Amino acid sequence: MSFLELKDVHKAYQLADKTKFPVLKGINLSFERGEFVSILGESGGGKTTLMNIIGGLDHQYTGDVLVNGKSTRTMSEKELDNYRRQTIGFVFQNFNLISHLSILDNVMVSLEMTKLTHKEQVQTATDLLKRVGLGEHIKKYPNQLSGGQKQRVAIARALASDPDIIIADEPTGALDSGNSHEIMDLLNGIATDGKLVICVTHSQEVANYGTRIVHMVDGLIDQDQHLKDAFPVKGTKASTATHHLSFRANFNMAMKHMRYNLKRNVLIVFGGAIGILSVLLMLSLGRGVQGYMNHEISGQINPQSIQVTQKTKSTDPNSVKMTQTDYAKMTKMANVSSVERGFFAQGAQVQYAGKTDSISLFQTYNKTILDKSLSIGHQPTGLNEVTITKDLAKKYDKADYKKMVGKKITFFVNTYDAQKKPIVLSRQVTVSGITTGQSGATISYNTLQAMFKEKNLTLKPNFLTVNVKGLTNVKPVQDKIKADKYQITGAGAILDSVNTYVKLAFYVLAGIAGISLLVSAIMIIVVLYISVSERTKEIGILRALGVRKTDIRTLFFAESFLIGLFSSIIGVIVVWLAQLGINHATESFIHYNIIQLTPGYIAFGIIVSVVISILAAIAPAGNAAKLDPVEALSHD
Numbered sequence: 048m049s050f051l052e053l054k055d056v057h058k059a060y061q062l063a064d065k066t067k068f069p070v071l072k073g074i075n076l077s078f079e080r081g082e083f084v085s086i087l088g089e090s091g092g093g094k095t096t097l098m099n100i101i102g103g104l105d106h107q108y109t110g111d112v113l114v115n116g117k118s119t120r121t122m123s124e125k126e127l128d129n130y131r132r133q134t135i136g137f138v139f140q141n142f143n144l145i146s147h148l149s150i151l152d153n154v155m156v157s158l159e160m161t162k163l164t165h166k167e168q169v170q171t172a173t174d175l176l177k178r179v180g181l182g183e184h185i186k187k188y189p190n191q192l193s194g195g196q197k198q199r200v201a202i203a204r205a206l207a208s209d210p211d212i213i214i215a216d217e218p219t220g221a222l223d224s225g226n227s228h229e230i231m232d233l234l235n236g237i238a239t240d241g242k243l244v245i246c247v248t249h250s251q252e253v254a255n256y257g258t259r260i261v262h263m264v265d266g267l268i269d270q271d272q273h274l275k276d277a278f279p280v281k282g283t284k285a286s287t288a289t290h291h292l293s294f295r296a297n298f299n300m301a302m303k304h305m306r307y308n309l310k311r312n313v314l315i316v317f318g319g320a321i322g323i324l325s326v327l328l329m330l331s332l333g334r335g336v337q338g339y340m341n342h343e344i345s346g347q348i349n350p351q352s353i354q355v356t357q358k359t360k361s362t363d364p365n366s367v368k369m370t371q372t373d374y375a376k377m378t379k380m381a382n383v384s385s386v387e388r389g390f391f392a393q394g395a396q397v398q399y400a401g402k403t404d405s406i407s408l409f410q411t412y413n414k415t416i417l418d419k420s421l422s423i424g425h426q427p428t429g430l431n432e433v434t435i436t437k438d439l440a441k442k443y444d445k446a447d448y449k450k451m452v453g454k455k456i457t458f459f460v461n462t463y464d465a466q467k468k469p470i471v472l473s474r475q476v477t478v479s480g481i482t483t484g485q486s487g488a489t490i491s492y493n494t495l496q497a498m499f500k501e502k503n504l505t506l507k508p509n510f511l512t513v514n515v516k517g518l519t520n521v522k523p524v525q526d527k528i529k530a531d532k533y534q535i536t537g538a539g540a541i542l543d544s545v546n547t548y549v550k551l552a553f554y555v556l557a558g559i560a561g562i563s564l565l566v567s568a569i570m571i572i573v574v575l576y577i578s579v580s581e582r583t584k585e586i587g588i589l590r591a592l593g594v595r596k597t598d599i600r601t602l603f604f605a606e607s608f609l610i611g612l613f614s615s616i617i618g619v620i621v622v623w624l625a626q627l628g629i630n631h632a633t634e635s636f637i638h639y640n641i642i643q644l645t646p647g648y649i650a651f652g653i654i655v656s657v658v659i660s661i662l663a664a665i666a667p668a669g670n671a672a673k674l675d676p677v678e679a680l681s682h683d
């Protein structure tokens with residue numbers, strides 16, 4: 048049993064018109080380790096096709112290739128990957144080095160799939176590069192080397208996983224004669240070590256280096272000439288154990304590729320960042336504006352007091368009544384500390400020093416009204432007390448409106464008597480305080496009650512103020528009240544609708560920002576597709592080195608993940624800087640931080656960006672993995 052046997056290998060390429068183009072027409076050959084076999088033949092004779100079959104890159108053929116008695120025909124894709132990694136080392140005419148990796152890293156790609164430790168891998172790669180005379184160049188990139196040097200790197204890479212077979216497809220085809228001799232000497236040295244070296248050439252001079260020349264013509268072997276004995280095999284070599292390219296190695300390679308194309312990738316990352324930063328900015332601004340509105344509104348009212356009234360379509364406050372039953376219901380509600388009766392109406396008049404003025408709206412004092420709303424004085428809690436607005440006070444005392452505090456004014460309320468006839472109630476009241484608001488007057492409930500009583504009328508409250516124990520209970524109590532078919536009025540109700548409108552507005556804006564996120568995702572898809580087509584050859588090289596389809600997919604996913612991650616980091620930094628600048632400005636005129644970037648938003652931004660990038664990579668990465676290694680290698 049020979050080490051490598053080819054049994055009746057036939058290969059025909061299928062052309063576009065479905066006709067078959069036969070290339071190999073029945074190859075039968077046997078090779079042993081220690082042989083340096085030159086495959087000589089005219090151009091187009093099928094030499095490369097045969098090497099691709101031996102190397103496990105092409106399995107669309109008939110016949111069989113046996114290595115150590117084991118058929119490669121029946122090998123699964125995984126076994127073929129392993130075969131290329133472990134048994135085969137390729138050296139190509141045009142070197143096929145990966146341009147964005149240093150020459151050390153080019154050799155390391157193969158070594159990263161061995162079970163050596165990272166330190167041992169670096170040491171082995173360095174030793175191999177020294178062996179081919181490139182010890183001083185390990186940090187260089189392929190474009191910084193001469194042709195002969197590049198081919199020596201390719202030889203070092205082919206030797207990295209210590210394979211049994213080295214396939215060199217016209218290794219000197221792109222070299223001058225001086226370099227050709229050096230390369231052939233190196234290959235000869237490899238055969239001397241007991242490996243099987245198969246070297247394709249159409250130069251008789253190059254072929255003469257071998258221990259044997261196999262001549263091919265028109266898809267058949269027409270001559271098999273033994274020049275000298277095969278080199279002795281040094282012991283029975285146990286192949287270096289290999290594994291697939293690790294996730295870490297894939298990641299490192301993606302990082303190196305990004306670094307190599309730094310300018311382009313920085314632009315891509317910035318493009319991606321625009322999408323994520325607009326979403327983050329909208330969310331943070333939304334939160335800030337909502338917070339500001341709530342802050343402003345809550346500044347005017349007591350958040351722990353809720354104004355409740357009956358649900359009605361009527362605009363006339365007199366048509367609404369809150370009964371004793373309503374009062375009892377509210378009082379019994381959980382977490383309610385007290386319930387106050389209240390009355391509000393449109394239209395009242397005040398008279399001072401002979402001057403009468405209309406008030407558009409008045410209400411009885413309750414705990415929803417904060418002391419903050421007072422410019423001077425105190426709330427109308429006592430009998431015969433009223434607060435009026437600053438504007439009204441200024442009408443009565445132009446020089447110093449504050450002097451109106453303590454002054455007696457006449458307060459008129461329009462209502463109906465028992466026979467539904469309009470009636471005016473009036474009373475002398477004292478101005479207890481002046482409010483900063485634009486309209487309205489506030490009078491104590493018992494004063495209004497007394498005014499009604501004077502005319503033998505009963506004051507029926509048209510709203511109740513429910514005071515809640517603790518801020519956290521406000522929302523549940525509000526919900527319970529709403530569920531009981533009452534409605535919440537006053538500033539508390541405004542707060543709810545403001546929040547709804549603000550949320551709505553920001554959902555719309557976040558939606559628009561989402562579109563820019565979509566544009567970023569499309570950009571990433573396009574960039575990755577371009578990257579796949581640009582890197583077709585690299586994919587072919589990696590596949591020839593035994594890198595699995597899955598690893599190729601992972602490589603593109605890793606790159607996309609990095610784009611997503613870096614984009615989101617830049618997005619977060621930009622929003623954070625914008626937050627600093629904008630908040631500094633808004634702090635000085637509205638005393639509020641209008642941009643509120645929270646850790647939750649940051650996490651959301653990073654996750655969304657990474658997930659979108661990974662989703663964007665699905666199709667391009669799949670395409671890359673699907674590439675046929677032989678076609679990818681012949682890609683220009």
Ligand SMILES: Nc1ncnc2c1ncn2[C@@H]1O[C@H](COP(=O)(O)OP(=O)(O)OP(=O)(O)O)[C@@H](O)[C@H]1O
Nearest residue numbers: 060061068070089090091092093094095096097249
């Ligand atoms: N993918 C393909 N589809 C169709 N025909 C192909 C394909 N690849 C190669 N061929 C044809 O198969 C024949 C053998 O090609 P191959 O590359 O194996 O020849 P070769 O002996 O290595 O030639 P050279 O010395 O010029 O490299 C050629 O006629 C070529 O046109």
